[in-house]
Amino acid sequence: xxxxxxxxxxxxxxxxxxxxxxxxxxxxxxxxxxxxxxxxxxxxxxxxxxxxxxxxxxxxxxxxxxxxxxxxxxxxxxxxxxxxxxxxxxxxxxxxxxxxxxxxxxxxxxxxxxxxxxxxxxxxxxxxxxxxxxxxxxxxxxxxxxxxxxxxxxxxxxxxxxxxxxxxxxxxxxxxxxxxxxxxxxxxxxxxxxxxxxxxxxxxx
Numbered sequence: 001x002x003x004x005x006x007x008x009x010x011x012x013x014x015x016x017x018x019x020x021x022x023x024x025x026x027x028x029x030x031x032x033x034x035x036x037x038x039x040x041x042x043x044x045x046x047x048x049x050x051x052x053x054x055x056x057x058x059x060x061x062x063x064x065x066x067x068x069x070x071x072x073x074x075x076x077x078x079x080x081x082x083x084x085x086x087x088x089x090x091x092x093x094x095x096x097x098x099x100x101x102x103x104x105x106x107x108x109x110x111x112x113x114x115x116x117x118x119x120x121x122x123x124x125x126x127x128x129x130x131x132x133x134x135x136x137x138x139x140x141x142x143x144x145x146x147x148x149x150x151x152x153x154x155x156x157x158x159x160x161x162x163x164x165x166x167x168x169x170x171x172x173x174x175x176x177x178x179x180x181x182x183x184x185x186x187x188x189x190x191x192x193x194x195x196x197x198x199x200x201x202x203x204x205x
Contacts, residue, residue, distance in 0.1 A: 073123060
């Protein structure tokens, strides 16, 4: 399945699904990005064990050109991972409080994110558009999601919600994520809700 980048294709005009139309007409479609933030320790640990998946220096930010085929592929991969992986804590699966890795059949939120990101990369999506993101949920608990940057806004792939939603419709407070220009650099995200430190102990699967 093809993935389109940029905005100049004359032969394939985007077909906007309902969430894209809402994003264009109601609220800011991109979240504010702030200064440097410290990478999560789980990402550092993951990169120490999967060095090939963390290589690569700075690059130009790229957004995915959202079309009917790209949207369908995004939904398919999100649904596939959510269905095949059963939620479980790192303690239950690995005997560790915090451990980021590719899941086999069970895992917590970061494991879902890593697998979705890898499958999208394998399908030809640019890494600059696939950003691991730390949020706080409605219960003020730490959680991880995959933010996908498109030319029609930012959408969130989540193991706790079936639908792919615009970032502002998730109800989450966005804390930090990978930089578009370097996956090993992290940036703070603009959000007006009170900040609470994200710790490993309060993160949900």
